[in-house]
Amino acid sequence: MSWILNMARLSVRKLFALCLCLSAFVFLIITFQVVEELGQFELAAHRLPLKEREELTQIQPFPDSGVLTEEKLSAASEDWYPFIVWWSPLTGELGRLGECGNNRCFFTINKSYHSHPSTHAFLFYGTDLNIESLPLPRKEHHHWALFHEESPKNNYKLFHKPVVTLFNHTATFSRLSHLPLTTQHLESLRLLTSHTFLLPLAQKNHLRHTLAPVVYVQSDCDPPSDRDVYVQELMKHIQVDSYGQCMHNKDLPSHLRDSTAMEEQSFYQVLAQYKFILAFENAICDDYITEKLWRPLKLGVVPVYYGAPNVHMWLPSNRSVIVVDPNEPPEKLAQYLKRLDKNDWEYLTYLDWKLKQEVSNQRLVTALKERKWGVQDITQDNFIDVFECMVCNRVWENINRQNEGLPLRLWQAEGDHLRCPPPKLFDFTVDPPSSSSLRHLWRASYDQSVKEARALRRLALRNRNFTVTQFWSEVFSD
Numbered sequence: 001m002s003w004i005l006n007m008a009r010l011s012v013r014k015l016f017a018l019c020l021c022l023s024a025f026v027f028l029i030i031t032f033q034v035v036e037e038l039g040q041f042e043l044a045a046h047r048l049p050l051k052e053r054e055e056l057t058q059i060q061p062f063p064d065s066g067v068l069t070e071e072k073l074s075a076a077s078e079d080w081y082p083f084i085v086w087w088s089p090l091t092g093e094l095g096r097l098g099e100c101g102n103n104r105c106f107f108t109i110n111k112s113y114h115s116h117p118s119t120h121a122f123l124f125y126g127t128d129l130n131i132e133s134l135p136l137p138r139k140e141h142h143h144w145a146l147f148h149e150e151s152p153k154n155n156y157k158l159f160h161k162p163v164v165t166l167f168n169h170t171a172t173f174s175r176l177s178h179l180p181l182t183t184q185h186l187e188s189l190r191l192l193t194s195h196t197f198l199l200p201l202a203q204k205n206h207l208r209h210t211l212a213p214v215v216y217v218q219s220d221c222d223p224p225s226d227r228d229v230y231v232q233e234l235m236k237h238i239q240v241d242s243y244g245q246c247m248h249n250k251d252l253p254s255h256l257r258d259s260t261a262m263e264e265q266s267f268y269q270v271l272a273q274y275k276f277i278l279a280f281e282n283a284i285c286d287d288y289i290t291e292k293l294w295r296p297l298k299l300g301v302v303p304v305y306y307g308a309p310n311v312h313m314w315l316p317s318n319r320s321v322i323v324v325d326p327n328e329p330p331e332k333l334a335q336y337l338k339r340l341d342k343n344d345w346e347y348l349t350y351l352d353w354k355l356k357q358e359v360s361n362q363r364l365v366t367a368l369k370e371r372k373w374g375v376q377d378i379t380q381d382n383f384i385d386v387f388e389c390m391v392c393n394r395v396w397e398n399i400n401r402q403n404e405g406l407p408l409r410l411w412q413a414e415g416d417h418l419r420c421p422p423p424k425l426f427d428f429t430v431d432p433p434s435s436s437s438l439r440h441l442w443r444a445s446y447d448q449s450v451k452e453a454r455a456l457r458r459l460a461l462r463n464r465n466f467t468v469t470q471f472w473s474e475v476f477s478d
């Protein structure tokens with residue numbers, strides 16, 4: 001995420017190095033996650049501070065703290081503001097007074113404010129939510145808010161009702177969460193409909209002498225969606241150029257091979273030469289849609305998409321993407337792609353929206369228009385700012401209600417604010433059979449996470465801090 005936020009400020013070269021680092025880091029996290037989920041040990045994932053501001057000065061929240069110990073009194077005072085504590089190093093901010101409309105809140109990652117009387121909310125970042133140290137006991141006025149935009153593979157135990165419903169506020173990829181981040185990987189309609197990379201079909205047809213009709217680029221192999229096994233089967237029936245580490249069969253052109261020299265633009269030009277891109281997500285959940293879908297659409301290549309079962313809700317038009325049905329044999333998909341490859345007219349029906357620069361899906365248009373955050377756009381707030389302010393404003397709403405003697409408003413996360421069905425393996429024969437044992441771990445990891453979620457809820461409701469040992473014995477007593 002940090003690279004999205006900082007993109008505008010970094011040169012492409014630096015960015016790429018950063019991406020490599022981050023992917024390596026993420027891979028490590030995942031590897032450890034699986035081990036952790038299996039109950040061997042708990043990894044304290046220390047993420048880098050992900051949000052940078054021009055100036056990070058540590059402000060003293062209370063210049064005159066003596067006056068403000070009694071909360072109700074102080075809430076009435078002019079320069080009092082509630083504390084909102086990030087239970088994660090995500091923002092890297094030790095102290096910042098945030099302005100949210102007419103409301104001000106003090107945001108900090110300093111956990112020592114846990115028991116401070118002015119602390120009203122805790123913000124959690126799903127990926128590094130660590131069971132080891134929750135802000136317990138939780139007081140009556142403590143709002144808990146969950147921010148999790150990433151794939152479930154980065155913390156399965158959050159994806160179950162017993163855990164999700166511990167929170168009051170959510171910002172997740174689900175369209176049902178309080179701050180839906182479903183379009184988090186799409187910058188704008190303008191980029192979606194742009195012709196910058198679009199090649200004429202005649203040129204694509206000409207390129208077919210040297211290129212396959214389909215391209216696949218993936219280096220995170222054997223994720224929970226089991227996409228590589230599907231691709232392996234598909235490759236038996238249609239030619240696929242695979243440039244990534246998974247199912248690799250083609251090297252990038254020599255001018256791009258030196259990865260530090262590889263620029264995003266030239267890489268896009270390589271992809272744009274193809275008729276189809278396999279856009280397969282690493283996990284299959286409603287609304288979990290990444291740049292894998294948007295990139296081919298931006299380039300003018302038809303995505304062959306496997307991911308969110310409800311992706312139809314988000315497509316630019318009803319004929320823009322070929323959606324994989326996991327219950328149909330890959331051979332059938334291959335035949336369909338071959339037919340489109342031979343039939344220009346039929347292929348072009350999938351680019352009609354692009355050629356006309358017309359997005360007919362009103363849900364998508366509205367979601368982009370109404371979201372209050374930008375993507376890789378330094379002129380707009382990012383979604384973390386907006387999340388912080390959502391919580392700040394809700395905290396203030398209750399403080400004001402309390403001061404006016406009104407009943408408090410209650411917020412409650414629902415199970416569907418973060419939900420993902422158990423990962424399923426395809427049952428094709430894998431070749432070589434020993435290629436990866438990782439793919440068999442996801443289901444075990446998921447099943448284990450169901451127990452972890454129940455244990456976490458029981459312990460959280462007990463409302464006392466607990467040790468890792470207590471947590472695991474609670475899990476295994478399930």
Ligand SMILES: *[C@@H]1O[C@H](CO)[C@@H](O)[C@H](O)[C@H]1NC(C)=O
Binds near residue numbers: 094111113
């Ligand atoms: C966190 O807050 C406490 C109490 O205000 C303070 O003593 C401590 O220095 C802070 N820690 C950091 C890293 O700023």
Ligand SMILES: *[C@@H]1O[C@H](CO)[C@@H](O)[C@H](O)[C@H]1NC(C)=O
Binds near residue numbers: 319
């Ligand atoms: C797809 O959209 C077009 C134009 O918006 C419409 O005429 C057509 O009926 C739609 N088809 C389906 C299957 O929804």
Ligand SMILES: *[C@@H]1O[C@H](CO)[C@@H](O)[C@H](O)[C@H]1NC(C)=O
Binds near residue numbers: 411
């Ligand atoms: C927050 O959620 C908890 C747990 O469901 C609930 O007890 C509490 O009343 C909620 N607080 C607010 C302000 O909604």
Ligand SMILES: *[C@@H]1O[C@H](CO)[C@@H](O)[C@H](O)[C@H]1NC(C)=O
Binds near residue numbers: 465466467
């Ligand atoms: C729980 O909290 C108490 C008091 O805040 C502290 O003394 C104790 O060390 C904590 N225990 C654990 C397991 O964190």
